[in-house]
Amino acid sequence: MSAWKNIKKASIGWIKGYAKKVGGVTNSEDSNHFTPQNSSYWIFVGLFFLCFATNRFFYNDTNSTEGLGNLTGHIAEPMTEAVKKDLVYQRLTDLLYQIENFGQMNRLKPYLPLRPQVLDSVPSAVPLFRERYVLSSSYGNRHHPVHRVTKKHFGVDLAAEKGTPIYSTAAGKVTFIENNPNGHGLHLVISHAYGFSTLYGHMESVSVDIGEALDAHDFIGTVGSTGISTGPHLHYEVIKDGQRVDPAPSFNLKYEVYSNLKSD
Template sequence: MSAWKNIKKASIGWIKGYAQKVGGVTNSSDSGHFTPQNSSYWIFVGLFFLCFAANRFFFSTASKTEYLGSLTKQIKKPIAKELREDLVYQKLSDLLDDLENFEQLDQLRPFLPLRPEILDSVPSTVPLFREHYVLSSSYGNRRHPVHRVTKKHFGVDLAAEKDTPIYCTAAGRVAHIENNPNGHGVHVIISHAYGFSTLYGHMESVVVTKGEALDAHDFIGTVGSTGISTGPHLHYEVIKDGQRVDPAPSFNLKYEVYSNLKSD
């Protein structure tokens, strides 16, 4: 410390001497203000640069290459698993929100195995056990079996024996229950996430109530032939953002995703 004091004392003395010389050679006699003509001005300037140099010399340290490298590695570290899963779930949610029909499923398929549980909230199965039905009428234009005119069929008909159990194809809430003799007869509408709804028509019985919350594959009633119908069957519709879409491409969606996970 004594060496530093000596250096400091010598430096201040040198600055004072230099300042007096500078102040003495100025043409102005205004030495009463803090101006370049006042020796105090130059003492202040000298002390400022002396302190600045001392601070750089004694206290600053250059950034080491390995430290900068570690910062770079931290930035490139993989995202934590929980956050990555949240990002995948968010990506899937965004895609499902924007989905217009099931023909656009190709953009979702690469992500579905990462978060397959999201399919519990999306119509992605058949509402009847596979061995219990036969597809008797597809989505699209057809000749109506009762009215005998060509018109668009906005769902699919699954022919099955009377009282065959019906299951909801996704988690949701019962939005509507009605008996319309001139249409779908006894039918149930269930609302789901991402703008989806499903309709189950020509039912014999209903075991759910309006407003009831349902899990995927919950039992909701049985197959019948109520309303305009030529025999026992389930008329099934999927509605996306108010538009009825072909439900057939969704029938094997969940089955395919989970089957691929098992095989992996």
Template sequence: MKKIKYYYNTNTLRYEKLESPLRVKLLRIFGFIAAALVTAALISYFAFQFVGSPNEKLLRMQNAGLRDNYRDLDDQLQELEKQLKELEKRDNNVYRAIFEANPIPDSARAKELEMEQEMRTVTSMNNNQLYASINQTINTLRSRIKAQQGSYKEIDELIRNKEQLLAHTPAIQPVSNQDLSRIASGFGYRIDPVYKTPKMHAGLDFAAPQGTPIYATANGTVSLAGNAGNGYGNHVIINHGYGYETLYGHMVRVKARVGQQVKRGEVIGWVGSTGKSTGPHCHYEVHKNGNKIDPVYFFYNDLSPEQFDRLLKQAAASNQSFD
């Protein structure tokens, strides 16, 4: 029930019913609404300023989680960066140095990111910027890893080529000589056994009983097998590739055949005294790019340093050759 208000009218000396004009009623309603809106706005402002809405709290938590995750990823990327730098350094300074290959220039690898600068600016980045930064770092690492993989592939080829080179390089003595007693004449000027004058002796003479096996000193292809009438008698020449060639002279019998692929240590014939020879022996020569070089430096595969030093002294002795 609506409450009715009265007031005392001094003019009529009577109590009369109090009625407010419409204008006053409207002003009261407007004032109330305005006060309510202002109060609500103030409450909302202070609430959102210091407390925050549930959505804002959730977004802030998610944003903080993203930044923590980014820092974790950034730490991992820096660790990967450090490991990749070590691989690149080892690649240039160790692996390629071993195989005498040119190092990869830095321009061939992707430029490094300035990680410290990124860490200083990360706090001002939004999520899209954080994503772009991480994506750029990952793409850079992928580029460098791809370049490094290409480098290791090239090194792998160098290793295979090096293995082939080592297998095709003369590295053992052509006859069994464990006690080092069979070097009869070395490389250099020696007394010719027939003409008794100094003459260049372009190989090593290994004195051995007739029929002693003669071995190929490296892998290669037989290019000559037989007697060519040049003083070597029955002899074998093996082309090893990479500029190397070896000759084995004065055999009593030849086993190898022209065009045959031989392996290091394979028997290619037997010691004899055919051709210009004064006794059973194996005349052994090593050629490099067509030049005759001292074979004594190609026995590193089956001699200790002490044995090699002893062999050098025997080969350097000035004496008469067998051919």
């Protein structure tokens, strides 16, 4: 410690002596202003260069990127595949929250092949095996087979044999189960991500409980003819942000994406 004090004292003494010489050469008696014409200015300059030299001695090259922390390293690194996928996932998430119905899914098609797994959380398949149903009633206005009036049909009817297995069209959580003889009979609702939910009506049996978490394509029950029904079928609805939308365009979403990936 005493050696450092001696070095510091000698350095400052040298700077002061040199500053007086320079001040004498400039022949200035003005000590009230910080200019090159007085000794205070040169003392400051000397201290600056002393600090600079000390910094170089103890902390190596000031131009080294190590002195800038990790920032320059991050800037220089190429974008990894994982980062790209995260950006794609974020874009898909934003779009899925924004869309109002499946007619707007074209906006997602450039991104879906890069992160097809996102479709596991979106209604994007048929709730029955394809070879086990017939589309008996579409979404939209129709003549009701029981009430005998034209009214809006807010889902699709998939005619199938009683006891045909029904599967969740996306991962989610069971939020509602009810048996209403004056409506959808035994039916349930599953809540999914991005504001989606699905309703499965006229079921013969239910194999899940309220609050149960499900994966995509999990078995949830069987086709029946409960409630107001003229025969065994599944009434299937998709709700987006509280509004019932036509589910038919969603039936082939996952199939098309994965088929294109397989062909590539």
